[in-house]
Amino acid sequence: MTAQTFYNPASIAELLDVLDKFKEKVVIVNGGTDVVERLQTGRVAPPPDAIMYIRNVAELDYIREENGHVAVGGITSYAEMLSSPLCRQFGGLMQALAEIGSPPIRTIATPAGNIGTAAPAADCNAALMALGASVVLASKTGERALSFEELFSGPQKTCLRRDELIREIRIPVNKTATSAFIKLAKRKAQDIAQVSACVCLEAEGDVCKNVVVSLGAVAPVTVRARSMEALIVNKTVDDAVAAVRGFVPSEASLRSPRNKAYKEAVIGVIVGRAIKKAHAETAGRK
Amino acid sequence: MSVEVTCTINGEQHVLPVEPAETLVESLRLRLGLTGVKKACGTGDCGACTVLVDGEALRSCILLTASMQGKSITTIEGLGTPDNLHPVQEAFVEAGGIQCGFCTPGMILTAKAMLDKNPRPSDAEIMEGLSGNLCRCTGYVKIVDSVHRAAEKMAP
Structure with a gap:
């Protein structure tokens, strides 16, 4: 517990001033469900001089549809997304959100916080990657957008600069695609994924036309499994499910001998289930 | 500072x-x-x-x-006083939703917040609502009973 100063900004401008002043010496507390525990156990590096609590920045709390995407503000919680009619169109996202923690965690935890934490098994990050989401980063020098594929650089590491804030998450609206999320975990409640997959699918009848596959907990970062997508495109759902079964995508990078064989064996099964589930939604839509 | x-x-x-x-x-x-x-x-x-x-x-x-x-x-x-328990507290006492008591304050407060939003939850909704509260004694059956009982007590 080394932090000496506490900031409680009320506006983005004020927030960015503090970030600019302290850079790596300030730790941002959003929902706090990960970072507060790490603060208590001295696992925030480098030890921060200041803590900045950002949940009173009301202008970061929104979900709205604009310019072909749904925009989710930087302090918007999972619970707000789960009850948002705008988010309901993203089946895979809703399924992932429902798997996160428990209701009291979802009340306060945020997708932006989870992106900052960059856990390789994070449920929401896998869903957002499959849906083609991007994040808008703000700093005193301006804004830039990063796709989910560009975002993560290692376990608990992102490409964010230390003066940058995750201001907004943008999820493109795609009326012709459906998505599904499947999580394999030991317990039903409050567990961390052993393998998770999100599939975003555009199908013509039973044939998979466009597909994005993202995987959680199979590499140091959430990954997009293009090698698997190539096996799925232009196949019928049944053929695609058969093709991915037992396939270990080159994007997976499993090193722990404790679970490598098991995870490699189940990746294809989980992706297959997600393909079927996403396709069932396509059928349901017609 | x-x-x-x-x-x-x-x-x-x-x-x-x-x-x-x-x-x-x-x-x-x-x-x-x-x-x-x-x-x-x-x-x-x-x-x-x-x-x-x-x-x-x-x-x-x-x-x-x-x-x-x-x-x-x-x-x-x-939430209540020993002489004047809150209905959720009363329900946990009556239905035997308490054994060692360590998880009970968290269970009761989580149940209260849930009932304020959803006054008549189903078994599945109660189990989902309390899925983040661990009890190592009761096996949860009596806790779910307690929440149903509390819902009845709090019904207008």
Whole structure:
């Protein structure tokens, strides 16, 4: 517990001033469900001089549809997304959100916080990657957008600069695609994924036309499994499910001998289930 | 350098000088002696430290006290009194939803927040609502019964 100063900004401008002043010496507390525990156990590096609590920045709390995407503000919680009619169109996202923690965690935890934490098994990050989401980063020098594929650089590491804030998450609206999320975990409640997959699918009848596959907990970062997508495109759902079964995508990078064989064996099964589930939604839509 | 936080705790206004990284469970237990708030896992997983913040059930072990400026916090001590239990407390006593009692404050406060939003939850909704509260004694059957009983008591 080394932090000496506490900031409680009320506006983005004020927030960015503090970030600019302290850079790596300030730790941002959003929902706090990960970072507060790490603060208590001295696992925030480098030890921060200041803590900045950002949940009173009301202008970061929104979900709205604009310019072909749904925009989710930087302090918007999972619970707000789960009850948002705008988010309901993203089946895979809703399924992932429902798997996160428990209701009291979802009340306060945020997708932006989870992106900052960059856990390789994070449920929401896998869903957002499959849906083609991007994040808008703000700093005193301006804004830039990063796709989910560009975002993560290692376990608990992102490409964010230390003066940058995750201001907004943008999820493109795609009326012709459906998505599904499947999580394999030991317990039903409050567990961390052993393998998770999100599939975003555009199908013509039973044939998979466009597909994005993202995987959680199979590499140091959430990954997009293009090698698997190539096996799925232009196949019928049944053929695609058969093709991915037992396939270990080159994007997976499993090193722990404790679970490598098991995870490699189940990746294809989980992706297959997600393909079927996403396709069932396509059928349901017609 | 301490931060001065003004908040309402169990209906009373408090001005607390706290450390920036101090958690709410520490402030409630150590500064105010509200030991009905239990600290167990310290990671937000077990639910024993649950308190109500502006009516929402939250984990006080992963909340910074410094962020509670202007908030209204209710602990189990503020829900009812020994002579005048809250209906959720009464229901847990009557249905035997308590064994060792360690998880009970968190269970009751989580159940209260759930019932305020959903006055007649199904079994599945209760189990989902309490999925973040761990009990190592009861096996949950009597806890689910207790929440149903509380719902009946609180029905208008």
